[in-house]
Amino acid sequence: MNFSRAVEGFLFHCSIERNLSEKSLKAYRIDLMQFRTFLKEYLGDAEVLPADVNRDVLRTYLQRLTAQYKVKTVRRKIAVLHSLFGFFEQEDMIVVSPFRKMRISLNKEKVLPRAVGMQKIRKLFAYLYRQKTSEQANPVLLRDIAVLELLFATGVRVSEAVSLQVADVDLRSAKVCVMGKGSRERVLPICSKESLESLKEYAHEYQEQMESCDSFFVNRDGRRLSAQSVRFMLKKHVADAGLGIHVTPHMLRHTVATELVGNGADIRHVQHLLGHSSIVTTQIYTHVDSASTRRILTPKHPRKNLNFQQRRNEG
Numbered sequence: 381m382n383f384s385r386a387v388e389g390f391l392f393h394c395s396i397e398r399n400l401s402e403k404s405l406k407a408y409r410i411d412l413m414q415f416r417t418f419l420k421e422y423l424g425d426a427e428v429l430p431a432d433v434n435r436d437v438l439r440t441y442l443q444r445l446t447a448q449y450k451v452k453t454v455r456r457k458i459a460v461l462h463s464l465f466g467f468f469e470q471e472d473m474i475v476v477s478p479f480r481k482m483r484i485s486l487n488k489e490k491v492l493p494r495a496v497g498m499q500k501i502r503k504l505f506a507y508l509y510r511q512k513t514s515e516q517a518n519p520v521l522l523r524d525i526a527v528l529e530l531l532f533a534t535g536v537r538v539s540e541a542v543s544l545q546v547a548d549v550d551l552r553s554a555k556v557c558v559m560g561k562g563s564r565e566r567v568l569p570i571c572s573k574e575s576l577e578s579l580k581e582y583a584h585e586y587q588e589q590m591e592s593c594d595s596f597f598v599n600r601d602g603r604r605l606s607a608q609s610v611r612f613m614l615k616k617h618v619a620d621a622g623l624g625i626h627v628t629p630h631m632l633r634h635t636v637a638t639e640l641v642g643n644g645a646d647i648r649h650v651q652h653l654l655g656h657s658s659i660v661t662t663q664i665y666t667h668v669d670s671a672s673t674r675r676i677l678t679p680k681h682p683r684k685n686l687n688f689q690q691r692r693n694e695g
Contacts, residue, residue: 381429381430381473382427382428382429383416383419383427383428383429383430383432383433384416386430386468386473387412387416387464389467389471390412390463390464390467390468391405391408391409391412393467394408394463401563407456407460408460411456411457411460411461412460412461412464414457415441415457415461416428418441418444419432419433419437422437422440422441423437430465430468430473430474431473431474431475433465433478434478435478435482437478438461438478438479438482442454442458442484445457445458446486451486454486455486458484461479462477462479465477465478465479466479494631494634495631495634495635495638495639496625496627496631496632496635498635498639500623500625500627501532501632501635503621503622503623504528504617504618504621504623504627505528507617507620507621507622508521508524508525508528508617508621509525512525519585519586520600522578522581522582522585522586523582523585523586523597523598523605524613524617525578525582526578526579526581526582526583526597527541527597527605527610527613528614528617528632529572529574529575529578529579530556530570530575530579531610531629531632531633532575532632532635532636533570533571533572533575534556534558534568534570534636534653535632535633535636535637535640535653535654536556536558536568536633536655537560537629537630537633537655538607538610538611538629538630539607540558540559540560540655541597541610541629542595542597542604542605542606542607542610543559544556544558544595544596544597545594545595545596546590546591546594546595546596547594548596549579549583549596551576551579551580551583554569554570554571554576555567555568555569555570556568556570558655560655561655561657562657564655564657566652566655568653583596586598589602607629610629611628611629614627614628614629614632615627633654636653637650637653637654637662637665638665640653640665641665641666647659647662647663647665647666650662650665
């Protein structure tokens with residue numbers, strides 16, 4: 381069996397036996413097509429078999445990946461190949477996976493999340509609510525405010541927000557049921573009264589469209605609102621509000637987490653809110669808070685007034 385047909389068998393296995401989501405399967409396919417293109421270039425135009433891929437091939441590919449991508453992306457692409465060749469070995473397409481006894485060490489990047497200052501957040505929402513009370517107010521603006529209020533109230537991913545069905549949002553109990561990565565479900569509270577009121581106002585205005593398509597957030601055509609539409613909408617309001625910065629829905633999520641940790645929220649509660657499977661992922665926000673603490677305390681710390689080195693030099 382040639383490499384391309386073997387890959388299709390692996391993707392079928394991922395879909396049926398591992399029950400991966402369409403989004404994951406699409407990402408797998410893209411990564412594997414990239415590897416197949418590399419093999420064709422590296423090994424020539426001859427038909428490539430799974431057994432043709434050895435450690436030297438993988439090392440060369442790894443070198444190319446590390447020259448083009450960040451560590452996180454390289455790890456993902458290598459993990460897909462690791463699963464692929466494990467499948468080949470399991471199905472007796474190869475004798476042994478070339479990844480066996482192959483040690484891959486990638487320096488982990490410490491990338492601090494990009495957050496938005498609370499002054500900017502306050503300015504954005506102040507602008508939106510001023511627009512709401514003006515003559516320019518319209519149902520679309522009610523929806524936009526509701527979307528952004530939910531994103532900031534709960535810290536959910538934009539994909540999670542637009543995937544909400546009508547039954548997932550309980551406005552009477554002020555909570556939403558979110559389906560996150562890995563089909564992990566979590567129930568989140570809406571703690572802000574203003575956020576809750578904006579959602580209720582939106583739901584009242586769009587009740588008919590929501591029930592028609594069974595999506596909580598809908599577009600102008602009465603269909604499910606897309607994540608891309610939310611990104612464009614946020615970009616427009618940020619520009620109109622005069623913030624002068626680039627803001628994405630994911631930055632709102634980081635801002636919520638950063639502020640919660642900075643205000644003393646338990647890291648486990650923040651982990652649940654964000655839907656992280658591992659607390660290690662959430663702990664990056666403790667590093668953000670530490671950096672903020674250093675900036676605040678350094679110019680005010682009494683130790684800065686005790687400069688013994690200077691006195692010794694003067695003597």
